[in-house]
Amino acid sequence: MAAPPQTDASPTAVPARPPAGFRYAESAAAQPILCFRHATVGYPGAPVLTGLNLELRAGERLALIGPNGAGKSTLIKSVLGLAAVLGGAVEVFGRSPGRAGGLCGYVPQAADLDPDFPITAGHVVLLGRYRRTGWWRPTRAADRRAARDALARVGLADRAEVRFGLLSGGQRQRVLLARAIVTEASLLLLDEPFNGVDAESRQALLTVLTELTTAGAALLVSTHDDALAHQFADRVHTVGAAAADSLTVPPEGVHTPGALPPASSPADDLAAAAGPVVARGGTGGA
Numbered sequence: 434m435a436a437p438p439q440t441d442a443s444p445t446a447v448p449a450r451p452p453a454g455f456r457y458a459e460s461a462a463a464q465p466i467l468c469f470r471h472a473t474v475g476y477p478g479a480p481v482l483t484g485l486n487l488e489l490r491a492g493e494r495l496a497l498i499g500p501n502g503a504g505k506s507t508l509i510k511s512v513l514g515l516a517a518v519l520g521g522a523v524e525v526f527g528r529s530p531g532r533a534g535g536l537c538g539y540v541p542q543a544a545d546l547d548p549d550f551p552i553t554a555g556h557v558v559l560l561g562r563y564r565r566t567g568w569w570r571p572t573r574a575a576d577r578r579a580a581r582d583a584l585a586r587v588g589l590a591d592r593a594e595v596r597f598g599l600l601s602g603g604q605r606q607r608v609l610l611a612r613a614i615v616t617e618a619s620l621l622l623l624d625e626p627f628n629g630v631d632a633e634s635r636q637a638l639l640t641v642l643t644e645l646t647t648a649g650a651a652l653l654v655s656t657h658d659d660a661l662a663h664q665f666a667d668r669v670h671t672v673g674a675a676a677a678d679s680l681t682v683p684p685e686g687v688h689t690p691g692a693l694p695p696a697s698s699p700a701d702d703l704a705a706a707a708g709p710v711v712a713r714g715g716t717g718g719a
């Protein structure tokens with residue numbers, strides 16, 4: 434296991450909020466936050482990964498690596514109910530995927546927005562708060578403060594009033610990470626969150642993520658940066674390769690990747706999880 438990066442033990446770390454009834458503090462060994470058991474995930478008529486056995490507990494960082502189209506995004510989406518569980522079982526906080534979406538913070542891959550869409554970076558972050566409080570409730574001063582704090586944590590405090598679509602690609606990624614942070618979710622699902630993020634900002638984001646996992650959040654992150662994955666994560670799971678070669682510590686379960694389905698036109702399901710932010714087509718269709 435690689436040593437986690439140094440942190441400044443900032444007292445501003447956002448506490449992870451387990452959902453009501455989920456008591457991992459007393460039973461972490463018995464109750465993983467996320468659990469795949471012999472799972473097949475994919476899309477109707479098109480399984481992408483089969484025989485998945487993975488567990489993720491509070492405070493753990495699990496990285497997914499693998500080539501384009503291997504199924505990293507699909508695996509993450511299956512946790513949110515955006516990809517289907519076609520066999521076996523996937524449990525999130527002891528619930529079925531899709532019934533726990535509000536308990537997860539999600540950074541989708543390669544998001545973009547129509548530059549004419551009138552939403553600021555600050556409001557994009559605030560969307561993460563709505564997922565926590567419910568769309569029907571007006572935001573409170575505390576929510577707006579949390580959104581400002583989250584933007585500051587990703588180094589964009591001065592961009593709150595800037596239209597999201599006018600930010601650079603790396604800045605948009607950081608805004609989306611702030612939106613995930615502000616949910617105070619116990620499980621963060623980050624799909625290639627560092628794409629387009631410069632080295633200095635990436636290090637700052639890694640520090641923030643380390644603070645969150647230290648506070649008890651679990652982190653599932655996909656990346657094409659194998660070195661980063663091994664540096665940052667407690668475990669690295671290679672999607673689309675032999676499991677025995679893919680784990681830096683003995684696995685909780687063993688992953689057996691399945692054959693990839695023929696490419697098909699992916700649905701734009703991002704809006705369901707990310708409000709008005711919409712997916713930009715990337716290789717592999719995430």
Ligand SMILES: Nc1ncnc2c1ncn2[C@@H]1O[C@H](COP(=O)(O)OP(=O)(O)OP(=O)(O)O)[C@@H](O)[C@H]1O
Nearest residue numbers: 476501502503504505506507699700716717718719
């Ligand atoms: N909505 C969809 N319907 C059917 N097939 C899909 C859909 N989305 C993705 N796929 C297929 O699932 C497979 C895995 O795609 P996925 O996006 O999960 O890979 P990935 O490992 O994240 O790739 P990348 O590294 O390029 O982002 C690909 O063959 C892709 O074409």
